[in-house]
Amino acid sequence: MLRWLTAGESHGPELLALLEGVPAGVPISISDIQADLARRKLGYGRGGRMKFEQDEITLSSGIRHGYTIGSPVGIRIQNTEWPKWTEVMSPEPVGEEVFETGRGRRLTRPRPGHADLVGMQKYGFDEARPALERASARETAARVALGAVAKKFLAELGIRTVSHTLAIGDVRAPEDAAWPVPDDVDYLDKDPVRCLDAETSAAMVTKIDETRHSGDTIGGVTEVLVYGLPPGIGSYVHWDRRLDSRLAGALMSIQAIKSVEIGDGLETTRRPGSQAHDPLYAVDGKIHRSADRAGGIEGGMTTGTVLRARVGMKPIATVPHALHTVDVATGENATAFHQRSDVCAVPASGVVAEAMVALVLANSLLEKFGGDSLAEVQRNIDSFLAAIPSTLQTSEELVDPSSLELDTIEDTSMGDSRSEWKV
Numbered sequence: 001m002l003r004w005l006t007a008g009e010s011h012g013p014e015l016l017a018l019l020e021g022v023p024a025g026v027p028i029s030i031s032d033i034q035a036d037l038a039r040r041k042l043g044y045g046r047g048g049r050m051k052f053e054q055d056e057i058t059l060s061s062g063i064r065h066g067y068t069i070g071s072p073v074g075i076r077i078q079n080t081e082w083p084k085w086t087e088v089m090s091p092e093p094v095g096e097e098v099f100e101t102g103r104g105r106r107l108t109r110p111r112p113g114h115a116d117l118v119g120m121q122k123y124g125f126d127e128a129r130p131a132l133e134r135a136s137a138r139e140t141a142a143r144v145a146l147g148a149v150a151k152k153f154l155a156e157l158g159i160r161t162v163s164h165t166l167a168i169g170d171v172r173a174p175e176d177a178a179w180p181v182p183d184d185v186d187y188l189d190k191d192p193v194r195c196l197d198a199e200t201s202a203a204m205v206t207k208i209d210e211t212r213h214s215g216d217t218i219g220g221v222t223e224v225l226v227y228g229l230p231p232g233i234g235s236y237v238h239w240d241r242r243l244d245s246r247l248a249g250a251l252m253s254i255q256a257i258k259s260v261e262i263g264d265g266l267e268t269t270r271r272p273g274s275q276a277h278d279p280l281y282a283v284d285g286k287i288h289r290s291a292d293r294a295g296g297i298e299g300g301m302t303t304g305t306v307l308r309a310r311v312g313m314k315p316i317a318t319v320p321h322a323l324h325t326v327d328v329a330t331g332e333n334a335t336a337f338h339q340r341s342d343v344c345a346v347p348a349s350g351v352v353a354e355a356m357v358a359l360v361l362a363n364s365l366l367e368k369f370g371g372d373s374l375a376e377v378q379r380n381i382d383s384f385l386a387a388i389p390s391t392l393q394t395s396e397e398l399v400d401p402s403s404l405e406l407d408t409i410e411d412t413s414m415g416d417s418r419s420e421w422k423v
């Protein structure tokens, strides 16, 4: 089992991240983690902080000479902002003068859509600062650092993750575009919005520019794909062991994510059953699916085809043309406070989603296969796969049924069920 925790405020000294349960023998370097943290900062539409934030990390535990040793992995990520916030975010009491000017001013005009107002009600604060500091998506840097470790573990087992931006507002990538594959993803990270289609990418950039100029913010949709999964991770036997339920919870926990879809998701609800599922075909002694509409999960378990999850992000709540609010110090109508902010963080949310998917998969994989070292996990996977009877063996490859010479088979499918429903 894998467990993880993060701590740290957006303008505190640092973020802390802990990952317990990583098997020994996984190769990890600072540069692996740094590379994912750098990808998270990218994306057209992000605010000023992402230009100078260094995300400097320290590996505090669990790794020796470049390999995990089975003990908890501890990572610290410094906040470049900290020197400007030592008084406002001081763990020690400070004088009243700190709250009179500049950064220390009490934030009493909560932003609708952020955690400000309910955070004050719930935790008993008289201003939004202590709530927004932890609600802030700065915390996602810690998740991405942990996700980088989980991704390395999965990659050693041949399981690789890709993410891309499907939509910014109403600008959408073509649905029939070929899925991105793990061996060719550099172009996605170089693209300003991490979109696989150059024309759509340019339209997305224009959309973000228009949004910025009109003093607004914008959301969108990203997709995570995972290749190389064995079948049988997760289970149908109980709600909290279903892989789709775990993924949905983990992805929905990302700040500002408001929808999660597995495979074709909501689109499936508009199709008849005959076009909603992934029929099976026998090809060269293995079972192949003809589509991956289910997103690689059936009955809460991986099928062994590509896992696909889509996440929808709402527009950033810190709208430059500030929304109507109430000043909770006076009870008067007001406009929400505005501070430096992203206009669009959808491309970054895809990198965070990759991390959450990797953590959930690594956990469910360890639950299924167990193992204290990478070699032991691999042996367990190999022996599980080898023990699947030959008539149940499946392939990750999809097959186009029109390319197959299929024997005519008797259609017994409508038989009794049709007459049963006659009235």
Ligand SMILES: Cc1cc2nc3c(=O)[nH]c(=O)nc-3n(C[C@H](O)[C@H](O)[C@H](O)COP(=O)(O)O)c2cc1C
Pocket: 047, 113, 114, 115, 135, 136, 137, 140, 254, 255, 256, 257, 314, 316, 317, 318, 340, 341, 342, 343, 345, 348, 349, 352
């Ligand atoms: C990568 C990323 C960056 C974000 N940047 C901002 C931002 O600059 N300003 C802002 O108001 N919200 C930002 N958010 C969203 C808020 O953190 C989020 O709306 C807030 O915590 C309230 O949570 P909720 O939207 O899930 O209700 C960002 C989210 C992510 C994932």
Ligand SMILES: C=C(O[C@@H]1CC(C(=O)O)=C[C@@H](OP(=O)(O)O)[C@H]1O)C(=O)O
Pocket: 010, 047, 049, 050, 053, 135, 136, 137, 138, 139, 140, 141, 255, 339, 340, 341, 342
């Ligand atoms: C710091 C990050 O994102 C922050 C997320 C965020 C929010 O409200 O969620 C608000 C902004 O904070 P600041 O006002 O300090 O710039 C973003 O920059 C980050 O992603 O590392």
